[in-house]
Amino acid sequence: MNKSELIERMADQAGISKTAAGAALDAATEAIKATLKKGGSVTLVGFGAFTVSKRAARTGRNPKTGESIKIKASKAPKFTPGKAFKEALN
Template structure:
């Protein structure tokens, strides 16, 4: 399912216009992105948690030459599914 199909499905289920659903989805992604950029965690009980995982600087190898190189520290967004969502998926 792509974004367009998701918007259509939510609009049909909630009896709201596609335009309004699209605005809400855009706002949702902006708020989640802004909060994660600040290092905050977003918990949606029953659905899941959005948070930032930090990776320390580490050594790696260039697969082509075998040369040892340093991989810089980084942050990565992470989603952990909640119990209710896991239960639905595993039915």
């Protein structure tokens, strides 16, 4: 499922226009991004939690040359599914 298919399904299930569903999806993703950027987390009970994972600086290898390179420390988004979400899939 891609974004346009998700918007279509949201519009059908909520009984709203595709434009409104698209705006709602965009607003939700922007709110999640903004919260994670500030170092917070977003928990949707029954669905899961979005958090920020910190990656330490490390040494890697260039696959073409085999040369060692330094990889900077970084932050990455992480999603942990909730219990109800996991149970719905199994």
